[in-house]
Amino acid sequence: MNYKIDYDRVKRIGFPEVIYGASKDIATLLSITKEIYSKHGKVLITKLQNSKYQEIKKEFPNSFFDEISGICILGKIKKSRKKKPEVIILAGGSSDEFVVNEAFYTLSFLSINVEKILDVGVAGVHRLMNRESEIRKAKVLIVCAGFEGALPTVVGGLFPQPIIAVPISVGYGVAEGGHTALNSMLSSCANGLIVTNIDNGYGAAIAALRILNI
């Protein structure tokens, strides 16, 4: 294999190298996976296609795979010892789950206590308000939204925590591809939102980790 793993990364920035599964062929994928596994004893693969996972499963039958998000986890993961959720992930509906889960399982892999609340869309803003006290308990909020991407704006006006806004590529017409949700979050009139790339649940999880580590 002519790819060298960046083993220094944990020491330098606090988390290990992760494998981006979408654009690697299966041979490269397997060889990198094995090498990292032999070194760290655990591996996280993101945006993995189901067909590729079937090959990984043959070698790692105990691995975990979430088909909705394409997250694959190898090795034993320590549970968080925190009682209260450190991160809560908010979203408006079941169409957002492929990104919500990417953040959720990445945070689990990093031994962070995380919960998800999936039915607080802005078309019925009282549903969000009904859960105010529960949401106030988390240290960091990850807020996912497709279509017009208004949820992080409403959340940002109600809560004091760091709010990581994740635009989602759900929608059609002008919402296709998630660019409307992205721009909506970036230009929010709510103050201090911080935004990731479209569908980047993984990046949101790492950002949360960086914040929790301060």
Add this chain to the structure above:
Amino acid sequence: MNYKIDYDRVKRIGFPEVIYGASKDIATLLSITKEIYSKHGKVLITKLQNSKYQEIKKEFPNSFFDEISGICILGKIKKSRKKKPEVIILAGGSSDEFVVNEAFYTLSFLSINVEKILDVGVAGVHRLMNRESEIRKAKVLIVCAGFEGALPTVVGGLFPQPIIAVPISVGYGVAEGGHTALNSMLSSCANGLIVTNIDNGYGAAIAALRILNI
């Protein structure tokens, strides 16, 4: 003058020809204004620059001009006889006033009872909710927003009326020009919003008129 006024318009579609002031030179503007005035006894000019208004004022010293929106009205306007507001215009702040006023004075010109509520931005959603009963009384809502344009989405989830969403070119970075607000309104997860061009307060007023006339 080699431009022929479309006098048939009132009969055909229910409202008179209006003058778009932004791109006409003052000579053309004056000649069209005089011709329509002599026929109808009243004239509405939109998006008129202040410097051009000064020329019109010389000929029509009793004319009304709103500098914020560039709306100019000539002639006597009948007041609406309705007791309750037929249209309420909602917006998040004083930066939106140049469009809010365009809608407001166009509706006044059309003898429609109209009110405005300017401090119900989504970064403090309770301010909107506090005025729920007042807003429920109007027949049509015009909702203006710049930046991320989320206000019509929240309004759409709370109220049953026709909601005419008007994107505003207020903001910077990805919000510059109002395109983010526009796309946000078009792809709203709230149902049945109807949208006008950016900064088109005039168009929103005419749409309201068409609706009130059914």
Add this chain to the structure above:
Amino acid sequence: MNYKIDYDRVKRIGFPEVIYGASKDIATLLSITKEIYSKHGKVLITKLQNSKYQEIKKEFPNSFFDEISGICILGKIKKSRKKKPEVIILAGGSSDEFVVNEAFYTLSFLSINVEKILDVGVAGVHRLMNRESEIRKAKVLIVCAGFEGALPTVVGGLFPQPIIAVPISVGYGVAEGGHTALNSMLSSCANGLIVTNIDNGYGAAIAALRILNI
């Protein structure tokens, strides 16, 4: 199921929660469908793929499905008691039918009297004019167009009703995706057009309902 239905919606805004079928997996879809059906006795699903409908059909053999638009209706629908059409849907040709039908069946689901006229494209404007008196009878017009999207502009110059313009993603080259039709409708020189997202026949129907309810 960790999704909570927004049963309050009818009371709040006048119409029930509808299921967006495109991006839900079949398990989620079935469980939401059953729950709403058990509560309301009727369900509307939009943008449903045929393959998913086959699963729904197994549980609801009497359901209605329009393959062109992907509209699926469960339960008994009251017919409108109005004699004249409350809404007429206008379009230029058979390529627009997948959106026309989405609006048509949504309105039928809402017990509104609706008709469609599909051969009034602007490349032969006399066809539109020949049907002027028929079109004047409706309370609301929904006007669908792909390619250059000029039909609502011509209609807006001829008729006084509220005109809900729906851009359609039919065309190639610069028309691909429907953005040209959308922008054309938003910047129309005809006054008071109101526009929905591309291909949003459902949204146009809800907007019409909001208008008819004033």
Add this chain to the structure above:
Amino acid sequence: MNYKIDYDRVKRIGFPEVIYGASKDIATLLSITKEIYSKHGKVLITKLQNSKYQEIKKEFPNSFFDEISGICILGKIKKSRKKKPEVIILAGGSSDEFVVNEAFYTLSFLSINVEKILDVGVAGVHRLMNRESEIRKAKVLIVCAGFEGALPTVVGGLFPQPIIAVPISVGYGVAEGGHTALNSMLSSCANGLIVTNIDNGYGAAIAALRILNI
């Protein structure tokens, strides 16, 4: 002067080199103008700013300048001997005149019989129809439109001539810059429209010349 005039051009393609005035400084402009004038006895300058024309006027006091379009003509121009207009230029209103005139004076410079009709906007389509027989007499139609750019589509469905569609940068919001009008004309459902760059009245005139010369 280190710029060599392309004197061959008349022989090669049938019309002389023309000077694009917008981005040349006055010194360069004057030296090129003098050189072409000394050779051909006549010069056409396009998109010339008024301030620059004042410098040219000092050297060529008999020159013609149309301030609306920025067209400047030096030298004596032969009138067309044709009785009927070879080209008719159609537009919807006075805001389009800066482009209409560019085409009009370029055609005059080329000794072509040309007329303009400026009040046939699509928001009142009967005005166009009332002049059908007059328009049918021209050999070539140049159709200018800003905003949604629908006029060439309607004209294309009614008339058999070559239709050169010219998008105009008049409008605001999504119409800003003329791109919506351009895309609308390119994707027209009317057949066989041919389109120029935004605001390119000059190019439309040359295209008409190429057609009339076949």
Add this chain to the structure above:
Amino acid sequence: MNYKIDYDRVKRIGFPEVIYGASKDIATLLSITKEIYSKHGKVLITKLQNSKYQEIKKEFPNSFFDEISGICILGKIKKSRKKKPEVIILAGGSSDEFVVNEAFYTLSFLSINVEKILDVGVAGVHRLMNRESEIRKAKVLIVCAGFEGALPTVVGGLFPQPIIAVPISVGYGVAEGGHTALNSMLSSCANGLIVTNIDNGYGAAIAALRILNI
């Protein structure tokens, strides 16, 4: 069938209604095809998929189909009586053929004498110059190009005829979709080019017909 054919079109604008095959389902397609055939005795279908043609072939076994362009012709076509080509179609290579052929067969359907020259790409400009006298004989030039779309510019500087430039969706990266070629043609420094939508060989042919009919 609830679609009415526009039979007036030949009288009004000089050519018959043509069927756009890409987005029609086979049932609609067959019924329109049969109706036009029974009226005119010949039919042109554009952008037809091969799979749909197989259905048409069952009913019209003598029909002509060009798989590269998707052009389908039913009925007997009169040959042009002109000795010299009225139209020459120029292009840079075999990748452009799907559009070249659309123009070629449409012109043949319209009984116009047409030729094609396919190897005159600008990366070897002498190949174009070697055929100068041959190209000068045509009345109208249709010039197709993908990638950077420079061919019409070079042709426009060498030849006096009407030049209909057709951008083609061949290329990758910034050329993907044909928009670079389109913009290149619209902003050409060669004078009087006239441009169609991307891949619109059919439109170029109709534009040529309109020109030849003057």
Add this chain to the structure above:
Amino acid sequence: MNYKIDYDRVKRIGFPEVIYGASKDIATLLSITKEIYSKHGKVLITKLQNSKYQEIKKEFPNSFFDEISGICILGKIKKSRKKKPEVIILAGGSSDEFVVNEAFYTLSFLSINVEKILDVGVAGVHRLMNRESEIRKAKVLIVCAGFEGALPTVVGGLFPQPIIAVPISVGYGVAEGGHTALNSMLSSCANGLIVTNIDNGYGAAIAALRILNI
């Protein structure tokens, strides 16, 4: 004044309402400023033009104004009691200062200990590395960059802290407006970057506050 201040904000989300100066006229600006000042004893105005500040200065002669960023501060600000910088702002050069200062003075207003390092552009990456130990001491990094926006990516690969990336509208050609820097930061191969709108130094400061408050 018909604008109601959102005085609840401090309690709800931990920081007071701030005035966006760019698009307000001077009368509105003064009346809101006075009202907030009378309530809180301090006010922050962002993106204020120098000419407007001169009016404010007349009423508040002791106010602070940074002309580079347009930040204006009224009232007495408590100094941070922290010894080490809580936030370090990194940038590549003096062209970035108008945004760097907006973040810097907003954080000072919020009594946070903040420093800036302005000469660590990526075209000389050793300059960044020379200051590694200094940068490691901060809790949060704000990283500003125009042009290609690569600095946050390099910083993200070297440091473990939360990294708030701020794209800046410095550059020309494809970099004009800051969109390239924005997209570059959003799609960074460095993990866990979080991004604000273009030129949004204020938003970055509030995001840092939200993080420091966890």
Add this chain to the structure above:
Amino acid sequence: MNYKIDYDRVKRIGFPEVIYGASKDIATLLSITKEIYSKHGKVLITKLQNSKYQEIKKEFPNSFFDEISGICILGKIKKSRKKKPEVIILAGGSSDEFVVNEAFYTLSFLSINVEKILDVGVAGVHRLMNRESEIRKAKVLIVCAGFEGALPTVVGGLFPQPIIAVPISVGYGVAEGGHTALNSMLSSCANGLIVTNIDNGYGAAIAALRILNI
């Protein structure tokens, strides 16, 4: 075959005509391949699909095909006699290989000594620095990057050679299609970068050849 090969090209510009495989059908492809092979004794085909290669293999069983890049080489290739690499290709990871290999095999076809270094991504900039002396030995650097495209900027600040930057269409969200990487490279604050189209490894190789030939 109605396509004429440009055999003059070697003499004129120093390298032979190459076949762009992506959009040619197999019949055309085979006939051009055979003709060039019979003339030059060697052929290079770029962006060839595997399925098409299988047809070529039947006729040219000794041909070379790299499935990752789609490069196909027919005929015997002279090895470079240079001891040191004339060109080094740098990239950040295995996802870039489809473009890296296109450049690599094109240069090999042109008998240039070339090497690749694939693990020097900017998220761990020390990996690049560790190989400084090795990289300094090459005459020309080709630097490939997807996502945010920052690698050429960092390389440009460290090395004096000509740097050909190749953006790659790897990434999602705002990075989709490679446009962010492209714009990032074009607007780099590192001086004198020169950029190719997205995924154009072939073009980078020819540019390197042009440089090495001076």
Add this chain to the structure above:
Amino acid sequence: MNYKIDYDRVKRIGFPEVIYGASKDIATLLSITKEIYSKHGKVLITKLQNSKYQEIKKEFPNSFFDEISGICILGKIKKSRKKKPEVIILAGGSSDEFVVNEAFYTLSFLSINVEKILDVGVAGVHRLMNRESEIRKAKVLIVCAGFEGALPTVVGGLFPQPIIAVPISVGYGVAEGGHTALNSMLSSCANGLIVTNIDNGYGAAIAALRILNI
């Protein structure tokens, strides 16, 4: 001054730090200029506004300033000892001179023998061909073009040298801003073009230096 000059740059990459004048205020500009001048004895400032130059002139009365390009040179420049031009800059007309000169004077500052040929636009391709032998003598070609940007493509098909293509922001409509010229050059069917940012004459000169130094 809190900006540190990167004095190492000459040793590292072969040319000194240059000052980007466009976005620096005059105080910063003067202090950086003086510091570099005191160290190197010569300074190059790019994209400098005339008003700022007047301030520099007061301190450096012998400095050189080219108002067209905004290039400012301080100190004595060694002339190139080469007899033949190492670089030739090609362009189509006088509108391109602001970029041509930026490249020209930067190369002069770097003691490279450079010439310019300004009248070889593609609308008269014979003018380019007439100067073939002269152009063949240069080692590197810089080719500038606005509008459709076709000149580098034609040059690339005729000449074997490295061709640095520079898009220019001259044009209107779809050519506005230079993006069409840029995309045209990137997607050229001529092989091995290498492209800079829009209007980046300075970058083209540095790229030429990197090439001449191999």
